[in-house]
Amino acid sequence: MTVTDQIPLPRGFRVAGVACGIKSDPGKLDLALFVSETPCAAAGVFTQNLVHGAPVKVSRERVPAATARAVVINSGNSNACTGERGMDDAERMTELVAAELGCESQSVLVCSTGVIGHFLPFEKIAAGIPQVAAQLQPESASLVQAAQAIMTTDTFHKLATRTIMVGETEVTVTGVAKGAAMIGPNMATMLSVIMTDAALSPETTDAMLRHAVDRSFNCISVEGHTSTSDTVILLANAAAGGAMDETAGDALQQAFDEVAAELAQLIIRDAEGADHIITIDVAGLATREDAFRIAKTVADSVLVKTAVTGADPNWGRIVSAVGYAGVTLREEDITLRLNDTLLYEQGSPVSYDEAAVSQSMRDNREVHIDLICGSGESAVRYWTSDLTAEYVRLNSEYTT
Amino acid sequence: MTVTDQIPLPRGFRVAGVACGIKSDPGKLDLALFVSETPCAAAGVFTQNLVHGAPVKVSRERVPAATARAVVINSGNSNACTGERGMDDAERMTELVAAELGCESQSVLVCSTGVIGHFLPFEKIAAGIPQVAAQLQPESASLVQAAQAIMTTDTFHKLATRTIMVGETEVTVTGVAKGAAMIGPNMATMLSVIMTDAALSPETTDAMLRHAVDRSFNCISVEGHTSTSDTVILLANAAAGGAMDETAGDALQQAFDEVAAELAQLIIRDAEGADHIITIDVAGLATREDAFRIAKTVADSVLVKTAVTGADPNWGRIVSAVGYAGVTLREEDITLRLNDTLLYEQGSPVSYDEAAVSQSMRDNREVHIDLICGSGESAVRYWTSDLTAEYVRLNSEYTT
Numbered sequence: 001m002t003v004t005d006q007i008p009l010p011r012g013f014r015v016a017g018v019a020c021g022i023k024s025d026p027g028k029l030d031l032a033l034f035v036s037e038t039p040c041a042a043a044g045v046f047t048q049n050l051v052h053g054a055p056v057k058v059s060r061e062r063v064p065a066a067t068a069r070a071v072v073i074n075s076g077n078s079n080a081c082t083g084e085r086g087m088d089d090a091e092r093m094t095e096l097v098a099a100e101l102g103c104e105s106q107s108v109l110v111c112s113t114g115v116i117g118h119f120l121p122f123e124k125i126a127a128g129i130p131q132v133a134a135q136l137q138p139e140s141a142s143l144v145q146a147a148q149a150i151m152t153t154d155t156f157h158k159l160a161t162r163t164i165m166v167g168e169t170e171v172t173v174t175g176v177a178k179g180a181a182m183i184g185p186n187m188a189t190m191l192s193v194i195m196t197d198a199a200l201s202p203e204t205t206d207a208m209l210r211h212a213v214d215r216s217f218n219c220i221s222v223e224g225h226t227s228t229s230d231t232v233i234l235l236a237n238a239a240a241g242g243a244m245d246e247t248a249g250d251a252l253q254q255a256f257d258e259v260a261a262e263l264a265q266l267i268i269r270d271a272e273g274a275d276h277i278i279t280i281d282v283a284g285l286a287t288r289e290d291a292f293r294i295a296k297t298v299a300d301s302v303l304v305k306t307a308v309t310g311a312d313p314n315w316g317r318i319v320s321a322v323g324y325a326g327v328t329l330r331e332e333d334i335t336l337r338l339n340d341t342l343l344y345e346q347g348s349p350v351s352y353d354e355a356a357v358s359q360s361m362r363d364n365r366e367v368h369i370d371l372i373c374g375s376g377e378s379a380v381r382y383w384t385s386d387l388t389a390e391y392v393r394l395n396s397e398y399t400t
Numbered sequence: 401m402t403v404t405d406q407i408p409l410p411r412g413f414r415v416a417g418v419a420c421g422i423k424s425d426p427g428k429l430d431l432a433l434f435v436s437e438t439p440c441a442a443a444g445v446f447t448q449n450l451v452h453g454a455p456v457k458v459s460r461e462r463v464p465a466a467t468a469r470a471v472v473i474n475s476g477n478s479n480a481c482t483g484e485r486g487m488d489d490a491e492r493m494t495e496l497v498a499a500e501l502g503c504e505s506q507s508v509l510v511c512s513t514g515v516i517g518h519f520l521p522f523e524k525i526a527a528g529i530p531q532v533a534a535q536l537q538p539e540s541a542s543l544v545q546a547a548q549a550i551m552t553t554d555t556f557h558k559l560a561t562r563t564i565m566v567g568e569t570e571v572t573v574t575g576v577a578k579g580a581a582m583i584g585p586n587m588a589t590m591l592s593v594i595m596t597d598a599a600l601s602p603e604t605t606d607a608m609l610r611h612a613v614d615r616s617f618n619c620i621s622v623e624g625h626t627s628t629s630d631t632v633i634l635l636a637n638a639a640a641g642g643a644m645d646e647t648a649g650d651a652l653q654q655a656f657d658e659v660a661a662e663l664a665q666l667i668i669r670d671a672e673g674a675d676h677i678i679t680i681d682v683a684g685l686a687t688r689e690d691a692f693r694i695a696k697t698v699a700d701s702v703l704v705k706t707a708v709t710g711a712d713p714n715w716g717r718i719v720s721a722v723g724y725a726g727v728t729l730r731e732e733d734i735t736l737r738l739n740d741t742l743l744y745e746q747g748s749p750v751s752y753d754e755a756a757v758s759q760s761m762r763d764n765r766e767v768h769i770d771l772i773c774g775s776g777e778s779a780v781r782y783w784t785s786d787l788t789a790e791y792v793r794l795n796s797e798y799t800t
Contacts, residue, residue, distance in 0.1 A: 051723025051731050081719055081731070083748035116716025117749045228720045302702065302787075303795060310796025316516025319481055320628045323451025331451050331481070348483035349517045387702075389789035395703060396710025 005144050007159045010172040010197035012037045012239025015142050016135035017149030020128025022076035022114070022121055029149035031128040034071040034176075034193050035101065035136055040237035042068030042109065043206035045213045047230035053080030053116075054090040056231060059109040063233070064202035069107040071193050071233055072097045072129070073150045075178070079112040079120050080228040089120045096126060100133035111231045113178060113191050114152050147176040150191055153394070154180045154270050160262035162255040169242030171198045173255040177217075177263035180270045190217060192232040192263055198252055199238035208249075208256050209234040216260035219292075219382045220268050221299050232260075268383045273390030276308050276367050283379035284372045290327045294373060295382035297325035304369075305387035311361035313354060315343040318369060329373050337370040405544050407559045410572040410597035412437045412639025414536035417549030420528025422476035422514075422521055429549035431528040434471040434576075434593050435501065435536055440637035442468035442509065443606035445613045447630035453480030453516075454490040456631060459509040463633070464602035469507040471593050471633055472497045472529070473550045475578070479512040479520050480628035489520045496526060500533035511631045513578060513591050514552050547576040550591055553794070554580045554670050560662035562655040569642030571598045573655040577617075577663035580670045590617060592632040592663055598652055599638030608649075608656050609634040616660035619692075619782045620668050621699050632660075668783045673790030676708050676767050683779035684772045690727045694773060695782035697725035705787035711761035713754060715743040718769060729773050737770040 009015065015034050022030040044063040046056050062068070072093055079086045094108035101108075112120070135142070147157035161174040175194035200208070213232055234256070268277055280298055285291040298304055301321040307314035315336055322334060332347035339360045342350050361367055367386075409415065415434050422430040444463040446456050462468070472493055479486045494508035501508075512520070535542070547557035561574040579590035600608070613632055634656070668677055680698055685691040698704055701721040707714035715736050722734060732747035739760045742750050761767055767786075 049720060049723040050729060051720050051734070078716075081716055081744065081747075081749060116720060117744070228716075228723065306792050306795035309792065312796065316478075316481055316628075320449060320451050320516060323449040323628065329450060334451070344481065344517070347481075349481060387792060389792045392706050392709065392787060392789045392792055395706035396712065 006140050007143055007161045007174055008140065008163070008172055009138050009143055010174055010195050010237070010239065012197055012237045013195050014136035014138045015146040016132045016137060017145035017147070018128055018132045018135060020131065021124040022074055029145060030074055030076045031125065031132050032073045032146040032149035033097065033132045033136060034146060034195065034235070036069055036235055036237040038237055038239065039067035039069060039107065040235050041066055041200050041202045041205040042233060042235050043202065043209040044109065044231060044233045045209055047227055049228050051081065051228055053078050053112055053229045054082060054086035055079055055110040055112045056229060057087065058090040058094065059111065059231065062106055062109055064206040065107070066202050067107055068109065068235060069101055069103045070097055071109045071111065071235070073111040073113070073191065074125060075150050075152050076114040077112060077118055077120050078114045078116050078229045081117040082119055085119055089122055092122070093125060093129070096129040097133070100130060109233055111191050111229065113150065113229050116228060143174070143176065150176065150178040152178065152180070153272060154178050156270060158263055158266040158270070160259045160266070162259055164251050164255050166198065166248040166251065167242055169240050171196065171240045171252065173259050175259045175263050177267060179267040180272050190227065190230050190267060192217065194232070194234045194256065194259060196236045197238065197240035198236050199240070199242070200236040205234055205236050208253050211253060212256040212260040215257055216264040219380065220264045221296060221384050265383055268385055271385030272394045273388045274385035275388050276361070276386040277365055278308055278367045278369060278384045278386065280369045280371070280382040280384065281379065282371045282373065282382070284333070284374040284376050285327070285378045286376040288378045288380055291378050291380040293327050294322055294325045294371065295380050297321050298369065298371070299382050299384035302387055308361065308367050308386040309388050311358045313338050313343060313357040313361065319344055322371065322373065333374040335372040339368050406540050407543055407561045407574055408540065408563070408572055409538050409543055410574055410595050410637070410639065412597055412637045413595050414538045415542050415546040416532045416535035416537060417545035417547070418528055418532045418535060420531065421524040422474055429545060430474055430476045431525065431532050432473045432546040432549035433497065433532045433536060434546060434595065434635070436469055436635055436637040438637055438639065439467035439469060439507065440635050441466055441600050441602045441605040442633060442635050443602065443609040444509065444631060444633045445609055447627055449628050451481065451628055453478050453512055453629045454482060454486035455479055455510040455512045456629060457487065458490040458494065459511065459631065462506055462509055464606040465507070466602045467507055468509065468635060469501055469503045470497055471509045471511065471635070473511040473513070473591065474525060475550050475552050476514040477512060477518055477520050478514045478516050478629045481517040482519055485519055489522055492522070493525060493529070496529040497533070500530060509633055511591050511629065513550065513629050516628060543574070543576065550576065550578040552578065552580070553672060554578050556670060558663055558666040558670070560659045560666070562659055564651050564655050566598065566648040566651065567642055569640050571596060571640045571652065573659050575659045575663050577667060579667040580672050590627065590630050590667060592617065594632070594634045594656065594659060596636045597638065597640035598636050599640070599642070600636040605634055605636050608653050611653060612656040612660040615657055616664040619780065620664045621696060621784050665783055668785055671785030672794045673788045674785035675765070675788050676786040677765055678708055678767045678769060678784045678786060680769045680771070680782040680784065681779065682771045682773065682782070684733070684774040684776050685727070685778045686776040688778045688780060691778050691780040693727050694722055694725045694771065695780050697721050698769065698771070699782055699784035702787055708761065708767050708786040709788050711758045713738050713743060713757040713761065719744055722771065722773065733774040735772040739768050
């Protein structure tokens, strides 16, 4: 996976990533800081898991915000399931960052990712925060370091950007994300920070973030396990200047949607042990929720995933997953194409060249499952990965 | 796995299993017949998958019944997703059996299990039905052959029996089952036939079957994929004689519950590629449904399964699965024991000997996850298997 590292930061943001010793390998970056030079609008979308990390509890109370300044993120330890002490630690992280920036701790958001159920090594973080604050820069190289500092089992860092014109004003949207497993979003997912220099109210920031997340991070899964720490934060600091009118809103929403979708797909491309990236299109439903439920059920089926691993066009597993998705539909309305070959049409099997379809699965890392389930107007696109013996090896040997 | 093969049939039943050539290995049994010598009460519980096999559609219409005579089952082909022709084939199977027995085809139930989406090789089945009818016997050896003839990827056949006294009358309950993957029941599961010589009305037969299935086949999963063909049938032919009073009902219900639970656990013991059998107890909920939902979510978590595979007491994965089960609860009410060691108590981690717990997981094929999630009165016991690289290998190489 090649990632372009010449990604511009929006104006008025500075970022950094350092190694403070949370990860066992002392050379690995594990503390990131994202700062707006001026108070900015901020919105967040968080895991719907009732068991969630202390940083989620702390940050959720602080958004939407009109005067946010920073997001501090450590990797290597999720500070989840850590009781009162975990809450104290998360709040102290924001206090230490606020002291460096000269702002209120309420203006600082916090995320942690890594192993669940261990207390943070707080002395290391307390020593690391002045270091990371001292290295803040508005440079692409710093952004790469920040993106690397939030990684856990990721094999590459994840960045995406769009630049659009709003009237005469150039506006930039740039995001980072991490994630390679425990991906099963439910209204929110994984860690991501998206920054823009557009001028937005907290309410608009919140609405635009939710729109983007529903079409990106909420449409991916690796194994359907909703994490305790999923967080996506959008910071908008108005540093681009210029006024936002209604048409600007559409262009900006599209930029947010594209950046979020690109980051979400990068997470799937980094799915642990995956041989194939699976794109699932589901159309013909009465509501987007129905289409989503079918796509997610197919994506989370271990039998569908292992069939793809084996390059087996095993459409029975796909069609039967549609049937237990909990959506009311008729078998006669289901049509399935796999890599553009028709396998199942309106409830009946179709003759097709099984060897050719299998070969196309073997030859391509991308697999396309295309389901039509009726004549409704709603559709969804969802991304997942296959399930390999390597995934099992990674997850039976690594403690998350 | 040792299975006692000296399992008695209830009086008035005859069974047989033959090889008719559906399976590619011509020596493998693939056609079973279960017959009551006299008309009997019959009940069935079927898959809730909206995409279900033609035999499910045919049999579901015929129960509860007062005058059932037989169940015919083929393995090697599920006759699911086969459209009109599949319906015709399923009905013709019951007609051919009815002709052999001299009864109405409405008195014959049918099940098929195996690969989805292929038409039945009907000539082989048409030739096999007279053969299997000719071999019907009331013997244990025939029961073993019938149990073997319904197997697909099972590595052993599955039988269970109980004999109870109802007043002066000895009543026998004997069941067979098959299943090793695509196990994710939703109100019904896998193939099983349970026979008794007790005298029951169709309504009581139905109610007792549902009670037993809710505490057995509905409490297991391998990978959470609800099959298109799951069917459990109970036949009660009154051949034991004697009258049933209310107290007899309790003893009989217990016998059904125990036979069904034993068969369900045999399925989990045969789970494809499994190294560990996991028993999940969930208690302290307001309703049985809530307890069930939590148990099933933990059981279906790929990350929980792979942690068990790796003998890793990774309680964060278990607790976080509880959190996304869709049941309202508080993190502070969750307490977790693994193989009797306390790991997490009322929302906070507990110090424990991680190496010792890991060793106990490595040394035992059985793993016990014990969750208390509040002070409610409802509880459930659920069984599942771990997920190994061998499972992935089997399911990426085998077409179901």
